[in-house]
Amino acid sequence: SIGAWEELQPGEERTFEFVITWYFPNRVKAWIEFDEDYEKFQRGEYGTVRNYYATKFTDAWDVAKYVYHNKERLESDSRKFADAMFHKTTLPYYVIDALTANITNLRSNLCFRLEDGTFAGFEGIRDYIGCGYGSVPHVWNYAQTVAFLFPDLEKTMRNVEFLRETDETGCMSTRMFSVFDQERYAMVPACDGELGSVVR
Numbered sequence: 001s002i003g004a005w006e007e008l009q010p011g012e013e014r015t016f017e018f019v020i021t022w023y024f025p026n027r028v029k030a031w032i033e034f035d036e037d038y039e040k041f042q043r044g045e046y047g048t049v050r051n052y053y054a055t056k057f058t059d060a061w062d063v064a065k066y067v068y069h070n071k072e073r074l075e076s077d078s079r080k081f082a083d084a085m086f087h088k089t090t091l092p093y094y095v096i097d098a099l100t101a102n103i104t105n106l107r108s109n110l111c112f113r114l115e116d117g118t119f120a121g122f123e124g125i126r127d128y129i130g131c132g133y134g135s136v137p138h139v140w141n142y143a144q145t146v147a148f149l150f151p152d153l154e155k156t157m158r159n160v161e162f163l164r165e166t167d168e169t170g171c172m173s174t175r176m177f178s179v180f181d182q183e184r185y186a187m188v189p190a191c192d193g194e195l196g197s198v199v200r
Contacts, residue, residue, distance in 0.1 A: 019071075021063040025054035027112065029180050031133030033122070038129050049180065052113035103145050118160060119146065119153040120179050134175025134185060137161055141196030154200075161197045172197065 004016045026048040028041050040046060057063045067074065085100065105111060109130070111121040123132020123139045132139065135157060147154040157176075164178040172194045175185040 017068075019064045019067050021060045021067060023054075023057060023060035023063055025050055027051055030182065031122075031175075031177070031180065032129045033131060033133045034129075050115035052115055052117060055115055102143070103149075105143075106145060106149075113153070114179060118156045118179055119150075120157070120160075120176065134177060135160065135179070136175050136190070137172065137193030137197050138174065138190035139193075141193060141200065147200070158197065158200065 002018060004018075006014045006016070008014060027050075029047040029049040030037065030041070032038055032041055032046075053063075057066065086096065089096065091099075105121075108125065110125050111119065113119050120135045121140070122130035123136060125131055140157065146157075160176050160179060161172055165173040165176050165184070167173075167184075171189055173185045174187050174190045174193060177183065177185050
């Protein structure tokens with residue numbers, strides 16, 4: 001439990017601030033989608049790989065200190081973003097609704113960033129595991145949020161697609177298994193994914 005103690009005089013006020021953080025430096029070194037994958041994970045058959053934020057922070061206390069010392073800037077930037085999105089726009093409400101419904105994916109379990117900075121993600125998520133593994137280009141080509149808000153992250157996906165997942169014949173894998181050093185995905189490539197990567 002968390003507690004804070006302060007002795008107050010009648011009518012006196014105090015503000016108590018709590019910073020709740022977490023720190024999970026490692027993740028499973030595999031795409032976990034099917035029940036059999038989850039069972040392998042539970043048996044410890046997969047290794048681990050570090051999350052990117054583990055290169056920036058040492059533990060949850062370190063994260064809490066960062067949040068506490070930067071809270072004014074973090075809150076200000078968040079409010080500016082929300083203000084620009086909802087109040088200082090001429091876009092119609094249905095466009096704003098579509099934008100905000102999709103942007104939340106970036107802060108969900110759908111996406112992750114590995115220790116080397118590579119951004120990756122599933123097609124969707126279920127209650128406790130991903131759904132549609134491998135940062136599939138034929139799905140992620142339709143997502144524009146990362147490219148516009150975090151272009152450097154988007155570039156890491158192109159690097160994986162072209163430098164690690166395209167073979168000597170020019171065939172791009174449908175699913176990006178190389179991020180976990182897994183064997184190349186052998187299914188027939190999805191042309192809309194390959195061509196979309198070329199366009200992007």
